[in-house]
Each structure stands twice: as C-alpha cells, then as structure tokens.
Amino acid sequence: MSDNRAVVYAGAGKVDVVDVDFPSFTLQDGPGVNPASVGRKCPHGVILKVVSTNICGSDQHMVRGRTTAPEGLVLGHEITGEVIEVGPDVEFVKVGDLCSVPFNIACGRCRNCKEGKTGICLNVNPDRPGAAYGYVDMGGWVGGQAQYIMVPYADWNLLKFPDRDQAMEKILDLTMLSDIFPTGFHGCITAGVGVGSTVYIAGAGPVGLAAAASAQLLGAAVVIVGDLNAARLAQARSFGCETVDVSQGDPKDQIEQLLGVPEVDCGVDAVGFEARGHGHGAATEAPATVLNSLMDITTAGGAIGIPGLYVTGDPGAVDEAAKVGALSLSLGTGWAKSLSLATGQCPVMSYHRSLMMAILHDKVQIAKAVNARPISLEQAPQGYAEFDSGEATKFVLDPHNLISAA
CATH class of the missing domain: 3.90.180.10 (Medium-chain alcohol dehydrogenases, catalytic domain)
Structure with a gap:
C-alpha cells in the first residue's frame, strides 16, 4: 500500500x-x-x-x-x-x-x-x-x-x-x-468594484459566486449574476444577488429591467473559454460570447475583470482559431467605449x-x-x-x- x-x-x-x-x-x-x-x-x-x-x-x-x-x-x-x-x-x-x-x-x-x-x-x-x-x-x-x-x-x-x-x-x-475567493475578489478589483457600484458577473459557478460575494464585501450597490443553470442562479439569489437567465436572451434587456438602464459600472467574466451563446444559442458553444457581451453592457470608461480561464491549446474547440485561443472579439466596441480589460491568474x-x-x-x-x-x-x-x-x-x-x- x-x-x-x-x-x-x-x-x-x-x-x-x-x-x-x-x-x-x-x-x-x-x-x-x-x-x-x-x-x-x-x-x-x-x-x-x-x-x-x-x-x-x-x-x-x-x-x-x-x-x-x-x-x-x-x-x-x-x-x-x-x-x-x-x-x-x-x-x-x-x-x-x-x-x-x-x-x-x-x-x-x-x-x-x-x-x-x-x-x-x-x-x-x-x-x-x-x-x-x-x-x-x-x-x-x-x-x-x-x-x-x-x-x-x-x-x-x-x-x-x-x-x-x-x-x-x-x-x-x-x-x-x-x-476561488481571491480569484473572484481579483476579478472585482480589476473591474473597479467599489461602494455603490452596479456589477454584472457572468457565470454562477464557484468562481462567479465567489466574485459575487466579493462584490458585496467591496460595497457594491447591486450584484447581478448571469448563467444558464437554474440551480446555480438560485444559489446566487440565496445570498442577495439579482440574477439573469441568459438562456432567455441578451443580458442587456434583463439588466435594464433590474436597473432601469441596460448597462452596469463593472463587469466580471467568470466563465472562460467554454462559454455558450445567449438566448436560442444557449446550447451552442461560442467562446467569445461572454467577453463581447460584457463589452456591450459595461458603461463607457468602465472595466472588465476576466478571472475566467482562457487557454492557448484547446483540442475540443469549435473552430481552428479557438483551438489556439484566438477568439472573434469586438475589440472595436471596447476601444470606442474606452474599456479596460484585465486578464490572467489572480x-x-x-x-x-x-x-x-x-x-x-x-x-x-x-x-x-x-x-x-x-x-x-x-x-x-x-x-x-x-x-x-x-x-x-x-x-x-x-x-x-x-x-x-x-
């Protein structure tokens, strides 16, 4: 033995x-x-x-x-x-x-x-x-x-x-x-979360939930968590988060219903490279979806923390570019809105x-x-x-x- x-x-x-x-x-x-x-x-x-x-x-x-x-x-x-x-x-x-x-x-x-x-x-x-x-x-x-x-x-x-x-x-x-606690916290810090912030966290897995708890610890006014999984969204609601079911469509519309405006101060990507589409595309892997969505819904001059994992070698990716970590990002959106993006290990x-x-x-x-x-x-x-x-x-x-x- x-x-x-x-x-x-x-x-x-x-x-x-x-x-x-x-x-x-x-x-x-x-x-x-x-x-x-x-x-x-x-x-x-x-x-x-x-x-x-x-x-x-x-x-x-x-x-x-x-x-x-x-x-x-x-x-x-x-x-x-x-x-x-x-x-x-x-x-x-x-x-x-x-x-x-x-x-x-x-x-x-x-x-x-x-x-x-x-x-x-x-x-x-x-x-x-x-x-x-x-x-x-x-x-x-x-x-x-x-x-x-x-x-x-x-x-x-x-x-x-x-x-x-x-x-x-x-x-x-x-x-x-x-x-996961420092990683979620890091995602919030790099997204600029502070007292009174409105925050959207993509992903209600453990890192996303840790980011949500971190945003609350940092004094956020509203923490919204988006996911496809009903049980994980329920877990987010159990400690005071608002939630968005992205299988029902673009998060922007649901965020507007919650906040009165279709945008947040701070965005956090806690999903990573196995992201799926939104709405009717929720069953299909679309690795750039979360990043593009966050650039769309984060206010001009805001920031996006990216604790979600992205890799340079993915043999199961949906296309040849994604197999080496190359994604179709709407960088023009991020540039036009003067967004800051922070990536990498916490x-x-x-x-x-x-x-x-x-x-x-x-x-x-x-x-x-x-x-x-x-x-x-x-x-x-x-x-x-x-x-x-x-x-x-x-x-x-x-x-x-x-x-x-x-």
Whole structure:
C-alpha cells in the first residue's frame, strides 16, 4: 500500500484515485513534468499533510479533455494543509503550522514577485511565466488532490493561520483562500468594484459566486449574476444577488429591467473559454460570447475583470482559431467605449491575508455562498461527475477525514 493517494486525470471525462509516490524535495519525472525541471532541488520546500483540497472549474476543463493535459497528471491546485516536514532552507514555517497554499507558485526572488505579480513568476516554469500545482503547461508541479504534497518556497508562499482550532472551525471558508475567493475578489478589483457600484458577473459557478460575494464585501450597490443553470442562479439569489437567465436572451434587456438602464459600472467574466451563446444559442458553444457581451453592457470608461480561464491549446474547440485561443472579439466596441480589460491568474498573495481576516472575523461567509460540501478523496470521481453535470456545489476533498472530525 502506497503512503500517498491522489486524484489523476485518466482521459477525457475520467479521473481515478491511485497510489502515488510520497513527495520529496526533489522534482521527479512524471506526467506533465517539464523535462527541464526533473531533478530540481527544493530545499526551500515543505511537505504538507493535506487537510482540504478543492475541485475547481479549471480542473474540469482538463477532465473534459479540453486541454493538452497528459493522462496520469495528478490534479489539484486548491490546497490547505499541515506542515509535517520542512526542508533545510526553510527558516520561518514550522512543523505543525496549518496553512493555506496559493495556487500560483512563486519564488519570491524574481522581478515579478518583487512587484507583487506572483501569478507570473519568472523562475518556476521553464516554458512561460507562472506556475500552478497539478495543471497543464504550468510547470509540472505535482497536484494537491492528494494526501500529501510538497510546497516549494514555503517561507514565501504559505499563509499560516493564527489559531489552529479557530481555523478548523472555519475550514470550509478558509479552504477557499487558495484560489476561488481571491480569484473572484481579483476579478472585482480589476473591474473597479467599489461602494455603490452596479456589477454584472457572468457565470454562477464557484468562481462567479465567489466574485459575487466579493462584490458585496467591496460595497457594491447591486450584484447581478448571469448563467444558464437554474440551480446555480438560485444559489446566487440565496445570498442577495439579482440574477439573469441568459438562456432567455441578451443580458442587456434583463439588466435594464433590474436597473432601469441596460448597462452596469463593472463587469466580471467568470466563465472562460467554454462559454455558450445567449438566448436560442444557449446550447451552442461560442467562446467569445461572454467577453463581447460584457463589452456591450459595461458603461463607457468602465472595466472588465476576466478571472475566467482562457487557454492557448484547446483540442475540443469549435473552430481552428479557438483551438489556439484566438477568439472573434469586438475589440472595436471596447476601444470606442474606452474599456479596460484585465486578464490572467489572480496573484493570490495580494489578497489572501486580508480575506483570511474577513473570514476569521465573520465579515463574509464564502463557504455558504459557494455551497461548499466536503467529500472523501475516494469520492473524487463522483464529485467531478456531479460538478460537471452543473450541480450548484463546491466540492471540498477531505483526504484524512479531518473536516468530518472537526
């Protein structure tokens, strides 16, 4: 019996839970690992016993076969865990610390890290700026949907929770700090959300719901969430959002019914490259729909945050251009309206401590907003299937049954 179990991509539409190697402080060869990284030493790393690790919509893109992810890739980039071993170069993080792990891996030493751009670290991926655990083309770092994982540059990356008992009481909220809460918050910040803003968020999946909760935290006057899925729209309404059913037609008309004008101050794309059309085209994939719609409904001089994922390699895309990430955007609309667009990975470290404090001091209930539900690691295939079917749930894997015990 292996000392470690993990969730792996097993081909389009399938994940398996298998025995994998216990992590070490040297990067080993394996599915998705960049050859240039094999043998890389990580004395600055720690080994975590994973307390919680979440299924993300970004993982679903891979599992659907919509990326170039290789079979056998260990999945998972939303990780919270307890330090059980520290590397010889780790100075401040200690065994026993309970910590949140930013999904983007950063060295803390390069120009981008020093400027706070930790989503595009220059030293952690031989192919391009930026890296993440368990994700295609993101440096080949082993994923965290597992019982144990190695986290590099631990003194820089890890966010320690100040009180273990308090953290375990709020673990379903705190587990969202690794990705979707900062990502949704980042989408709102880059869209210019503030006190009194009217906000339209495209997509009522977990990131969209996290963005909606973030907009409320930032003081938005009205938060409108658009989607095709009735259950997810109901989840958005459960914590005070207005909703738009885009299967009924252009969001602009429904927004006008809500606000009296067919536009909002701020737009957030929480859908990404598998977007579908609106109205009668809602059953058809049309990857530029959300971006073009947001440029249409965001007020002149406004901004659009784009935390939704777009990729440069999509073998299942609807046309040859979309297969390499080229979309038919109405850039002229954006230019004419002087809109600002912000894309890319959220720099989690810019936000996670502040959002942790908001959670610990009961200023936000992010687990309730995204309808978090813990399941065992062995139930991961069922969780992926239910999430893919459109269930309005954020599945949190509990590899050691610590959440259940808490």
